[in-house]
Amino acid sequence: MYQNLVNPILLLVIFSLQCVITLASDPDPVQDYCIPNPKFGSIRTISHLFILPCKNSTEATTDDFIFSGMKLSGNFTDTGLATISVNPTIFPGLNTLGMSFARADLKVGGINPPHFHPRATEIAYVVEGSVYSGFVDSTNRVFARIIEQGEVMVYPRGLVHFQMNVGKKPVTIFGSFNSQSPGLQKIPAAVFGSGINEELLEKAFGLSPKQIGKMRRRFNPENAKN
Numbered sequence: 001m002y003q004n005l006v007n008p009i010l011l012l013v014i015f016s017l018q019c020v021i022t023l024a025s026d027p028d029p030v031q032d033y034c035i036p037n038p039k040f041g042s043i044r045t046i047s048h049l050f051i052l053p054c055k056n057s058t059e060a061t062t063d064d065f066i067f068s069g070m071k072l073s074g075n076f077t078d079t080g081l082a083t084i085s086v087n088p089t090i091f092p093g094l095n096t097l098g099m100s101f102a103r104a105d106l107k108v109g110g111i112n113p114p115h116f117h118p119r120a121t122e123i124a125y126v127v128e129g130s131v132y133s134g135f136v137d138s139t140n141r142v143f144a145r146i147i148e149q150g151e152v153m154v155y156p157r158g159l160v161h162f163q164m165n166v167g168k169k170p171v172t173i174f175g176s177f178n179s180q181s182p183g184l185q186k187i188p189a190a191v192f193g194s195g196i197n198e199e200l201l202e203k204a205f206g207l208s209p210k211q212i213g214k215m216r217r218r219f220n221p222e223n224a225k226n
Contacts, residue, residue, distance in 0.1 A: 026098035026179050034096040035060045036088060052088055052095050065093035073105035073172070080110020080165070088180050100180045104173040106131065106165035113186055114162045120182030121157040122175050126150065129171030135161035160187060193219035 036052035067086060074082040082105040088095035100120075104112060106129070114136075124133065126149050134144020135155045146166055147153055155161040157178075165171045191201070192215040201212050 026181075027096075029096045029098075031057070031096075033057070033060065033065075033093065035064045035092045036095050054095070067091040067093075070103045073103070076105070076107060076110075079113060080107035081105070081112050094180055096180070098178060098180060100177045100182060102175045102177075104163070104171075104175060106163065106171040106173075108165055108168060108170065110165045110171075112163040113188055114160050115184060115186040116158055116160045117155075117177065117179075117182040117184060118158055120177035120179035122155040122161070122177050122182070123152060124155065124163070125152045125174045125176075127172040127174055129165060129169055130167035131171045131173065132164040132166045133162070135159045188215075189219045191219075192216050 031054075034052070034054035035057075037055035039055075067090075069090065070084055070086065074084040076082040084103045085100070086094070086102060087100040094100060104124075106112065126147055128149055130146055130148050132144065133147050133153050134142055136142050137156075137159060144162075163171075163173065192212075198209065198212050201207065202209065205212075207215070
């Protein structure tokens with residue numbers, strides 16, 4: 001009797017896990033490619049992904065699958081970081097392929113502050129320079145060391161990671177994500193620039209109202225568009 005109950009329950013658990021995994025990932029493509037049709041806006045799915053409707057495949061061109069906007073660095077922030085994020089909005093050939101990428105440049109001493117991508121694992125390839133790179137797992141264990149030109153580091157999905165130029169010349173990094181919409185949450189901005197109750201922040205970090213105010217002014221979204 002109990003044996004007959006186990007199998008259905010086990011199958012239900014497996015099915016549930018598969019549903020969670022499916023909903024948490026980019027949907028599988030149902031055709032070779034899907035070049036976005038500029039006549040239509042994006043469609044938001046139940047898993048919070050934005051899908052761009054396709055144009056007729058006969059209208060696709062070679063240029064749809066080539067992106068030339070990463071030859072030079074982007075604009076640098078006050079932390080010494082410049083990023084160029086590439087997704088289907090600016091590179092049509094990526095649409096529905098479940099990936100995106102970015103170029104990051106760091107001035108000498110520059111940093112990429114602690115942040116995470118809620119919907120993607122990232123692989124970072126050092127094109128040039130030396131960078132202190134790492135991430136923190138859910139037990140607060142840090143995995144970090146200096147990586148050099150030609151080396152690669154992976155940042156597991158949803159885990160906080162960071163980078164700092166520790167060399168004597170600029171750093172260039174190429175990052176690749178296994179989602180066309182990886183998302184980005186910067187820890188300082190999320191804590192001090194999001195409008196969390198001031199009293200809570202004082203108790204959580206042991207900071208005075210004056211110190212909280214200073215941090216809020218620094219990481220206000222209108223002042224810190226990193």
